[in-house]
Amino acid sequence: MSPAPLADYSALAGRSIALVEHMLHHPYVLGVRQAQAAGARITLLVRDQEWYTHGRSWAEAPLSVVDEVVHVDTNDVDAVRSVVSGPDGRPRYDAVTTFSDYHTEVAATVAQQLGLPGPSPHALRQANQKHLLRAAFGPDEGNLRSAxxxxxEEALEAGDTLxxxxxxxxxAEAISYGVRRVDYADQLVRAFADLAGYTSSLRGQPRTGEVLLEEYVEGVEVSVESMSFDGTTHIYGVTSKDLFGDPYYIECGHTFPVALPDDSRAELYGVVRRALACIGYDYGPCHTEVRLTxxxxxxxxANPRTPSSCMTMLVTDVTGRSPILDAWxxxxxxxxxVEPVTWTGGAAVRMLYPASAGALQRVEGVDEARSDPDVQVLLHVDEGEQLMARMDNxxxxxxxxxxxxxxxxxxAIADRAAAKLTFVAV
Structure with missing residues (x-):
């Protein structure tokens, strides 16, 4: 099936966008290329270029396609503002934004200080700090009990209560980092000791070592992809979220769109819209995960950014609208x-994980997997690179x-292709 044609993004022509860090992998590089094709100029602000290159040269990094790279402490609001504004204090770019969970507040704060469009930094903080979102959502029937x-001692007391x-x-983390199910008190003690040692984020920002405990609920999990503006949360549709399950809740695949009965869809959209409204998140993309119990x-x-793991590609190929370009x-x-949304066909992605940790020797079955014209095999590891055991995304x-x-x-096509691939590591 041919994907839906990409919508008209000519409004990007001649505009300059400063990205305070970016997301890895093909969909986000594709977004940069599509924006450039529409006439936009993309500048990437980075704190640690090695995070994108993994020991290779910048010219070999997929994100080297950006028009400009600026090195700055992207965890520092003042430092970022100094490089995106001129001597007169006026912005040097038409937009300052990001899709990186760790930098949404910095980008939004700088945009606000420079009078550029963007979401409320306060709303972003409440979304990124998951306990603040739980507190704000309060007694809503769509919420979960948490502590x-x-x-x-507090952990054991909360375990008894929950x-x-x-x-x-x-x-406050991303990529399902550290998320685990706990079935009894001794397991909770071990989980707390592990998680309390997280005193910095994966991108070097300080963390308190506090741990969020939430009641566990059984059910099918999906995500809702949305864009909020003009007083409305506009929704592209629902994406399936396939998980490996206990004890680590790691994503293994997605499909779009998920078919739901009208009443269930209305209830789902209501939970999403109420959750975003309660924190005042009314300007920007969101990837909201919800479970049917x-x-x-x-x-x-609720993640105030576009989704990862090729989900932006799912939405784009089915609707013709790119959440990445829409956010820009x-x-x-x-x-x-964004609306009205028209769905054409379906799309699926399967996430690939090595069977064991070690240095990658070779990937077998690539040509065979790519033999189907409707499949793309998108690898982001090279021979010799160290592979990790499957613990998070x-x-x-x-x-x-x-x-x-x-x-x-x-x-079925994505599954068949995935089954043909073997990552040989030693």
């Missing part, structure tokens, strides 16, 4: 025509991506 704990099983996680839809997390239009003060080594006349066809 933020700072000591072993009941087992429960979920333990860092209150026997009591209805329950909020898992919004950062420029332009209004993206950072150990993903690539994707198989497919489109089809419907989601079932696309999923």
């Amino acid at each position: 933020l704990v700072a000591t072993r 009941g087992y099983p429960l979920i333990a996680k860092p209150p 026997d009591r209805g839809w329950r909020l898992i997390e 239009l919004l950062a420029l003060g332009e209004v993206p025509a 950072s150990s993903c080594v690539g994707f198989t991506y497919a489109t089809g006349d419907d989601v079932e066809t696309a999923a």
Whole structure:
């Protein structure tokens, strides 16, 4: 099946966008290229270039396609403002934004200080700090009971109150880092001791070592991809979220769009819109994870950015609208025509993980996997690179991506391609 044609993004022509860090892998490089093709100029602000290159030269890094790279402490608001504004204090770029979970508040604060469009930094903080979102969502029926704990004793007391099983996680992280299920008190003690040692984020920002405990709920999990502006959260659709499950909740695949009965879809969208409204998040993209339980839809997390793991490609190929480009239009003060949404066919992605840790020797089956014209094999590891055991999404080594006349066809194509690949490591 041919993907839906890309919408008109000519409003990006002649505009300059400063990205305070970026996301890795093919979909985000594709977004840069599409924006450049529409006439935009993209500048990437980085704190640690090695995070993108993994020991290779910058010219070999996929994100080297950006028009300019500026080195600056991207964790420092004043430092970022100094490089995106001129001597007169006026902005040097038409937009300052990011899709990096760790830098949304910095980018939004700088944009606000320079009078550029962007989301509320306060709203972003409440979304990024998961315990603050839980507190703000309060008694809403879509919320889950939770507790933020700072000591072993508080953790055990919260475990007794919430009941087992429960979920333990860092209150502010990404890529499912540290998330685990806890079934009894001794396991909680070990989980707390591990998570309390997280005193800095994966991008070097300080963390308190506190641990967020949440009640565990069974059910099918999905994500809702949205863009908020003009007083409305506009929704592209629902993405499946396939997980490996206990004890680490790691994503293994996605399909788009998920078919739901009208009443269930309305309830789901209501939970998402109420959650974003309660924190005042009314300007920008969001990837909201929600689980269908026997009591209805329950909020898992709201991530104020576009989704990762090729989900932006799923949405783009089915709807013709790119969440990445739409978010950049919004950062420029332009209004993206998100709705009405039209779905054409389906798309699927499967995330690839090595069977074991070690230095990658070779990848077998690539040519065979790519033999289907409807599949893309997108690898982001090279021979000799150290592979990690599967513990969170950072150990993903690539994707198989497919489109089809419907989601079932696309999923079958992506699954067949994934089954043909073997990552040999020693």
